[in-house]
Amino acid sequence: MRWNKVAIIMKKEIREALQAKYVLFSVIGMPILMGIVIPIAQLAPIVNIPADDLQDESFDIPGLQFTSNWASLDDTAKFIIFMIEMSNIMFLLIPMILPTVIAADTFSGEKDRKTAEALVAAPVTDTEIYLGKVMSSMVPTVLSTWLVGIFYVFLVNFLTYDALGFAYLPNTTFIGMVVFLGPLMALATVNFMVWVSTRTTSTRDAQQLGSIIVLPLMAIMVSTIGLSAWLGSYTLWLVIIGMVFLNILLIKIGINILDREKWVR
Amino acid sequence: MIKSKDLSKIFETKDTRLVAVDNINLDIGPGKIVGLLGPNGAGKTTSIRLLSTVYRPTSGGAIVAGFDIIKDPLSVRSSIGISTETPTIYPRLTAMRNLQYFADLYDVDRNSRDEMIEELLMKFDLYDVKDKPVSSYSKGMTQKVSIIKAVLHDPSVLMLDEPWSGLSPEATRDLREFIVQLANKDRSILISTHNLVQAEMIVDQLIIINRGRVIIDSTPDKLRKQYSVNPIIKMRLDNFNDDIVSNLDFVRDVKTVNNHHTFFIDSFEQTPDLVKHLVSEKARIHTIEEVIPSLEDIYLQLLDKEELR
Secondary structure, three states: OHHHHEEEEEEEHHHHHHHHHHHHHHHHHHHHHHHHHHHHHOOOOOOOOOOHHHHOOOOOEEEEEEEEOOOOOHHHHHHHHHHHHHHHHHHHHHHHHHHHHHHHHHHHHHHHHHHHHHHOOOOOOHHHOOOOHHHHHHHHHHHHHHHHHHHHHHHHHHHHHHHOOOOOOHHHHHHHHHOOOOOOOHHHHHHHHHHHHOOOOOHOOOOOOOOOOOHHHHOOOOOHHHHHHOOOHHHHHHHHHHHHHHHHHHHHHHHHOOHHHHHHO | OOOEEEEEEEOOOOOOOEEEEEEEEEEEOOOOOOEEEEOOOOOOHHHHHHOOOOOOOEEEEEOOEEEEEEOHHHHHHHEEEEOOOOOOOOOOOOOOHHHHHHHOOOOOOHHHHHHHHHHHHEEEEEEEEOEEEEHHHHHHHHHHHHHHHHOOOOOOOEEOOOOOOOHHHHHHHHHHHHHHHHHHOOOOEEEEOOOHHHHHOOOEEOOOOOOOOOEEEOOOOHHHHHOOOOOOOEEEOOOOOOOHOOOOEEEEEEEOOOOOOEEEOOOOHHHHHHHHHHOOOOOOOEEEEOOOOHHHHHHHHHHHOOOOO
């Protein structure tokens, strides 16, 4: 395997995908909307709610780790923490949704534009093509998620510092989600999209089917959040390890699925 | 440079079985320009895809540029240049970006890469538009980029599928000359085309395939002799129908498009007899021309025969 070939394919794929306005908008717009606008819109109204106004609300749910860890805080602070944790979910959703747009363009788009033959006739192996294309979906997704994540951390701390008295983010769970689980979710989505592209003939079909394909990953995401909330953040790391193995398996399957002949025919 | 042995490709699904290429044996030496002809669906593109390792053969094999297409496909791909029937150029990228990408994939030296690409773009009259997206190009311009892509790593074997498609007359001539220059440098060139007029001017060898099988493998000269194609008289006539010449034994066939008639006769010595007969039948002759059969005429006559149907 020659990583320079993977890099050549990846750079070209990114350059080409970003020429499409809908891809560019997705890469920039979706993370901003989901990672900044929605969370801030949720947090901004609650940071100044007096604790007395939250008397009827209970965030001391038995076993809920991230509020029980902060037992000494008042209800407003617990509510803010609860809402921050809920907002963090966006940083798993972005890496699951964004790659469907890019991967559909790079894999099924080749079929649409009838450009695949030049690539499969070039001196590159199936693995190099596969990884080049997978990376081209992964890199913009991960970079834009991380970039927006950095802004998100600053904004959340800016908004909640006065109410909490300390900077809540980044914590171990958030770092685990954004730095490790997010990219692994993105990688799994791209691998699923390869499978989708072998069964569709157009970019639009691939995107539509791709939105259904991410549902099992959503189930993993919801389970992870639930488990880590009640059982502790170590479950997050178990899921991360599990996702590493799942992705290794999916990559192996994906390379076998990428049939040069079918891609050209 | 290209040598195939019983090369075959069968496409099979649950319900269908299509023999696209059936035991093809090719032998194309260095410096040779070979025309691959045949009707639509004959197996030309599949043959090129097999030789360029895009498809894996069902049986048989081939050595291309000194490498085995089954055992060492990567080396084959490195040593050949291919321009496909539908130009496989990325429309959103500029010509320059497209060519830089392929140059990098083919390990063209980075230091001389851009200079070489620009030289080729100039040669093909695309230099001024090199930084515009290919989507803004005409079909002919895209075709030129595809051909530049095929040659920029100086391959020893070049496979061109319908290379003249969409090109202007001057670009067609330039490409013809370019192909000959490459052949003079000992490059083996396989051209799949329907443009027999262009092919006739440069090919050393002709391979006609149909239903996946090689029907004819010969030189144009040998082909003319081998198939002793009838001389042709082309006339523009009024007051004519085919029945007028039905009793003339030396007229083998007549093809008519409006008032343009093509007579296939045994020899040019019979031209005066044909003219006399037409005049006697009150046909009005506007123009008359004796034509030595071209490759296209040979091909069309062969196509009319059962073997190419």
